[in-house]
Amino acid sequence: MSRRTLGPLGLMLVLPPLTYYFWLCLRDHDGALVAPSLGELIHNVPAPTPRALALYGAWLASQIVLQLWAPGRVQAGVPLADGSRLPYRLNGWVSFWVSLAAALVAGAAGVIPAGVAFDEFGPLLTTANLIAGALALGLYAQGRRAGSTTRDPIHDYFMGTTLNPRLRGFDLKYFCESRPGLILWVLFDLSLAAAQYERHGTVTTAMLLVNAFQFLYVADYFFHEEAILTTWDIKHEKFGWMLAWGDLVWVPFTYTIQAYYLVDHTHALSPAATAGMVALNMAGYAIFRASNIQKHRFRRDPTRPVWGRPPEYIRTAVGSLLLTSGWWGIARHLNYLGDLAMALAWCLPTGLEHPLPYFYFAYMIVLLVHRERRDHDVCRAKYGADWDAYCRKVRWRIVPGVY
Known part of the structure; x- marks a missing residue:
């Protein structure tokens, strides 16, 4: 097999078991990282329960209905x-x-138990895994009918x-x-x-912080x-198992590790x-949001002042403008x-007893460094010497003075 095939195959074999491993550590080992046997890991993969199937099916159906009929303006995407x-x-x-x-x-x-995510986490995880896999299979079949597949079905299914x-x-x-x-x-x-309250009669400050921080992030995303429409995934990535599984499984079942861990950790x-x-x-939110808004406004109006001054930028040979002032000059x-x-x-907020709740932070370091490197390579190929000049002007990649 080529690297083009082995990489996707390896990820599809490793990532789903990893989500079950995290859940096993949280549920049975107080969040400690353990080394279960393969048999133990397989034994702890739950079948979908009728309640999990009903809940997840109703959830997807409700979101489809809202996507189709909830009020909202229609916006044209980027040119294809x-x-x-x-x-x-x-x-x-x-x-x-x-x-x-x-x-x-x-x-x-009382139509749905408030703490149902804790009680049905495993069966819901299996349900989401199955649906993501089936969706990717349907996408692959659609690609075959359209004649857009290659001679590498594993890569096509994945990407x-x-x-x-x-x-x-x-x-x-x-x-x-x-x-x-x-x-x-x-x-x-x-x-x-809610599960923490049901089990311990309290919702801790730590749990409130995690909920509030993540709520703000998701609310901001939709605002x-x-x-x-201008993200890499929408503009450049084809839709296969990688994105489908990431959207349906990875996000809701690993980004909630902190909240799950805190259910039975009620420290003050x-x-x-x-x-x-x-x-x-x-x-972090201020830097994230202000810098993104600044670039968005610059793209719409390159004459708009940046921090009260005329914007500084490099005009590339292909006509693009690379902002080198404001947040983007740092x-x-x-x-x-x-x-x-x-x-x-x-x-x-989870404390320092176990490393598992810090998985998200470690994952984001790897993800964002990879994205920055990928963007650098794409821009270097696109802009050539102009990109080199930009990099000399804006030296630091992500962390000023460090990286």
Whole structure:
């Protein structure tokens, strides 16, 4: 097998078991990292329960309905290779709040147990894994019918065969990228907080911080939903197992590790520690949001002042403008520094007893460094000497003075 095949095959064999391993550590070992046998790991993979199937099926159905019919303006995406621009209905902000309100009402009325995410986490994880795999299989079959596959079915299944697969105008990648996983992440957090209250009669400051920090992040994502259309995934990545599984499984079932861990860890935080964590998260959020808004405004109007002064930039031979002032004069991806600060703030409330709750922070370091390197290579190939001049002007990649 070639590297093109082995890489995707290895990830598909490793990543799903890894999610079960994390859950096993949290459920049975108090969050400690253990070395289970293969038999123990397989034995602890739960089958989908009827309740898990019903809940997850209803969840997906509700999000599809909201995507189709919730009010929202239609925005044209970025130009495709043929010059056309696909329409997208931006109703994520409405869908987010409707989903949240419906879940809170269902929990308060007893229609759905408030702590169901804790009780059904394993069966829900299996259900999501199966649905993500089936979706990727359907996408591969669609690609075969369209003649867009290659001679490497494993790579095609993993990476996808179509950039913007749609069913009767319903954009599958755009839907999965934002709706079922991100909103479910917030609902899982809230449900895990309810589970802590049911089991211990309290919701700790640590749990409240994790919920508040992550709620802010997801709410901000949907408030600025238009920005999704210019992300790498939407513009460049085909839709296959990698994105489908990441959206449906990885996001809601690993980004909630901190909240799950805190269900049975009811330690107190001092006022000073609480204030420090809030300050770190809000500083990271300010850098993340302000830098992204600054670049967005510059793209729309290159004459708009940056920090009260005319913007400084490099005009490339292909006509693009590379901003070299404001946040973007400090580092090439200072927004990633904001992301990392928030990631650390989400983990700190869990304490220092076990490393597993810090997995998200470690993962984000690897992810963002990889993204920065990928973007660097793409821009170097696109802009050539102009990119070299930009890198001399803006020396630091993510962390000023360090990297």
